[in-house]
Amino acid sequence: MTKSMLERDPLKMGIIGTVAIIVVLVLAFNFDRIPFVDRGETMHAEFSDASGLAAGDAVQVAGVKVGEVGSIKLSGAKVSVEFKADTGKQQLGRDTTAAIKVETALGRRYIELTPRGTGDLGGTIPLARTTAGYDITRSLEEVTQKVASTDKTNLSTALDQISSVAEELPPDLQSSIRGLSRLSETIGSRDDAVRQLLANSGSVTKVLADRNQQLVSLFGDGQTLFAALNTRAATIHNILIQARQVADALTGIAVDNDQTLKSALDQLNGVLDILNNNYDNINRAISGLQSFTTQVGEAVGSGPFFGVLLQNILPANISGQQSNSPGGPR
Incomplete structure (x- = not known):
């Protein structure tokens, strides 16, 4: 038999209602983390190089995260990256481009989408509209190879030939040509040093690659x-x-006890004044104490006894001449 709302236990109804509200709030604040909820459209992009991209890395449009990378697979000579992106009202045109960029100094990467054109993207961004990430190790290797393969003798000869026609050129251009000539001479005279520098650069590049x-x-x-x-x-x-x-x-505390502290400080200052005024007396007393200590040590160290002479301990005329005192009656 169905009970009316008034007949049901209000405590149970309150608990059920509270739990339901908490569940709704948790789902609302973590909606984008629920695994079975579709968080955007699945897309693909083809890159010539993964460039350190990993599953879970962000997908951004104009600096705003709109999705994340799902999987990365090798497809022949290129890399196919699957990702989801929820761009909302932002339309990704048919000419949209994708680039792998560095997000942090530790090398974390992300995909940057740049909307272009009209119409629908079509789900896949081809290799022609993608850019792989920048790899400094590979770039250094390419620069080293290019510079090392340059014929410096022919380069120096070409620059010398250019400088030979400088006299027929305007003054401003003559100055530029003379600079090129000096550059040619410098390169020619430093050929061995340049070769050594390039060799060292190659070694540094190899070390960086090995220590990646x-x-x-x-x-x-x-x-x-x-x-x-x-x-x-x-x-x-x-x-x-x-x-x-x-x-x-x-x-x-200092404010509350100002008068007490002032009186104590005044007394302390008085004691310090007395000590300062008797500084010489204290020094003399300490100096005398040193010799006294030495003499007492010598007296005590002579045996299990020591003698002490106390002068004027009693007045000489306290009771007249005593019978046993020196010079007294016999």
């Missing part, structure tokens, strides 16, 4: 260090706040 994982680990440790420093900074901040509170409390 160690560098990534080093940057990761640096991030841990910065996090620890931030934690210590908060601790130091709390210590400074507490020190300020202690200083304020001491200031209040």
Whole structure:
């Protein structure tokens, strides 16, 4: 038999209602993290190189995250990247481009989408409209190879031939040509040094490539260090706040006990004045104490006894001449 709302237990109804509200709020704040909820349109992009991109990396449009990378697969001579993007009202045209860029100093990458053109994107961005990430190691290797393969003798000859016609040129252009001529002479005279520099650059590039994982680990440790420093900074901040509170409390105590402290300080100043005025006497007493201590040590060290002479301990005329005193009656 169905009960009316008034006949049901209000405590149970309140608990059920509270739980339902909490569940709704949790789902609302974590809607984009629910695995079975579609968070955008699935798209694909073809790149010539993955450039360190990994699953879970962000997908951005104009600096705003709109999705994340799902999977990365090798497709022949290119890389196929699957990602989801929810651009809302922003339309991705048929000429939209994609580029792999660096997001952090530790090498984390992301895909930057640039909407272009009209119509529908079609779900796949071809290789012609994508750009792989910048790899400094590979770029250094290419520069080293290009410069090393340059015929410096022919380059120097060509620059010399250009400088030979400088006399027929306007003054401004003559100055530029003379600069090129001096550059040619410098390159020619430093040929061996340039070759050595390029060889060393190649060695540095190889070391960087061999130590890639160690560098990534080093940057990761640096991030841990910065996090620890931030934690210590908060601790130091709390210590400074507490020190300020202690200083304020001491200031209040000093204000409340101003007269008492003033009297005590005055007495202390008086004692210090007495000590300063008798500085020489104190020094003489200490000097005499040194010789006294030495003599007492010698007396005690002579055996299990010592003798002491106390002069004028009693007045000589206290009871007249005694029978046993020196010079007395026999």
